[in-house]
Amino acid sequence: SERTSLSVDDFWRMIDKKRHQDEIDLEELDYTKRALKDTNNETHHIRAITTNKTTRLLKHGLEDQAEKSKGYKSKDQEEVNSGENEVTYNKQDVITNDSDNDLREVTESMVGKVERTPLIVDDIDLEEIFINYRDECENIFDLCHSDIMDMRPTSRFTNEITEESWDKCVLETYPKHKIPEEWEKFIQEFFKPKDNLEEWKKAWRGLYNGKEIDENKKDLVDAIYNILGTFIEAFEAPVNILKSGDLEENQYNAQFVSPVLKNALKTICSVDWRILEVPVESSKSRRNADINPFIDKVLASKRADGLARLWENHEEIFVYEQTGPPNFDDVTEFHIHDYKLVRTMRDVLNQRIIFRLKGGMYDHKELASFGALGHRTEVSLFWCTIHQRAYCLREYGSYKIPAIWQDLPVLSEAITTCFKFFLFMKENVEKKKLHIEQKNKLLVKRKIHMNFGHVSASTLTSTEAGYEQMSM
Structure with a gap:
């Protein structure tokens, strides 16, 4: 009788532990999704700023500085785009695409x-x-x-x-x-x-x-x-x-x-x-x-x-x-x-x-x-x-x-x-x-x-x- 009682208690403790672990996993997954979304938003923000800065520099004839601006990436952007080819811009691209x-x-x-x-x-x-x-x-x-x-x-x-x-x-x-x-x-x-x-x-x-x-x-x-x-x-x-x-x-x-x-x-x-x-x-x-x-x-x-x-x-x-x-x-x-x-x-x-x-x-x-x-x-x-x-x-x-x-x-x-x-x-x-x-x-x-x-x-x-x- 005592052994049966202990086995049941162990079973329910195991179930509670698994449920708790599942909740933690779900929270981590939700956090990861939110972080990825924020990172993507930040990436678009950085790209927009970089494109605008590039356009302004090109208008003043600062091609060298514009190239530096176009090549700039933040750490978050590098992580997200690590598998992508680097996008290059020229003056015509900036004018026609924006x-x-x-x-x-x-x-x-x-x-x-x-x-x-x-x-x-x-x-x-x-x-x-x-x-x-x-x-x-x-x-x-x-x-x-x-x-x-x-x-x-x-x-x-x-x-x-x-x-x-x-x-x-x-x-x-x-x-x-x-x-x-x-x-x-x-x-x-x-x-x-x-x-x-x-x-x-x-x-x-x-x-x-x-x-x-x-x-x-x-x-x-x-x-x-x-x-x-x-x-x-x-x-x-x-x-x-x-x-x-x-x-x-x-x-x-x-x-x-x-x-x-x-x-x-x-x-x-x-x-x-x-x-x-x-x-x-x-x-x-x-x-x-x-x-x-x-x-x-x-x-x-x-x-x-x-x-x-x-x-x-x-x-x-x-x-x-x-x-x-x-x-x-x-x-x-x-x-x-x-x-x-x-x-x-x-x-x-x-x-x-x-x-x-x-x-x-x-x-x-x-x-x-x-x-x-x-x-x-x-x-x-x-x-x-x-x-x-x-x-x-x-x-x-x-x-x-x-x-x-x-x-x-x-x-x-x-x-x-x-x-x-x-x-x-x-x-x-x-x-x-x-x-x-x-x-x-x-x-x-x-x-x-x-x-x-x-x-x-x-x-x-x-x-x-x-x-x-x-x-x-």
Whole structure:
């Protein structure tokens, strides 16, 4: 009886032990499955990141670094793919296989995507010279690698063009816009040199003091009064803040540089002008072109020191960058701001073209973007257009910001130059919109779809919405 009892007890203990072991085995199997799934997810994540990084590097011509990026594997990835052949990528594979980035090419560069005529001067194809220059240029930060032909007089590319051809290009393409002759005479007469600051104050107050202003000059007088008042106030102070070395970039921009641009813009064309770290929405599409919003962080817009956009549809047209205060002279920072400005101008031009295409307008060949770069006490004005194989950046001119009261006459050139430049911009912005038939809109939309992918100003917004839902 006792033996039987012991045998039964041993049997049930064995059964319990086996059941316990089976539970452990099941838990281990479940854990292994979850771990394998997580590893596979991580592998896809790594591949996506590596592909995106490779694409970005290839776009900047960094083939060597791109190859290193393509060959990178994590330990987990090596374990999972130990029996697989290593996948190699080339530039064409990355572009054709990455279907999630429909906006990449159009937002980075629209060269070859829209119909344009070549830039030819004296039977010399400047774009052909540019392509050869770009292929040989080893400086990865040269604007040529962004498909931008820098035709400014100080660029390295202009060394590849004969002086005669460059001169003719400038003379043939330079905007010939004039302000009313009576305005120009009034400005020149008002800003003639004076003996002391008190005479400037007297002339400034005399703009409105007991005078009936000509109706045609009201806007001009308002602009001069607002601009000059800022400098008189600064020069009246016990210490000239412009010469003190104690002036930060934002204050310099807001107090002295922006009033000239703001009042000139207000006089010539009605736009929404904003300053101090303004987000440039046109740059947002390009910055997020190489990322998967479900994996990578959606980047914010670039920031500019000044931005002008249209009131009705927020179309951006003019960008301003300031390198620093008037005593700032860092060559590296100057080139960084210049590079950033020009690429942002390209983004703005791309977005302007897309807006026209979305509206069913074929007439967008003359569109341009506009910009200004402030360095110390000088502000340079630029405009950017797109041609058959390259963007073209040109300089309109420059003007000075007065640093002492004896320099106030330079405001004559500053105001006149800004007026003419913004007249050029106004004409480019206010191209007449003809009535577009609905069938033509459909044809254009199809053309956009075939050439660019699903290009629209709202694409990135919807992508961000999806990203936010995934992260909630």
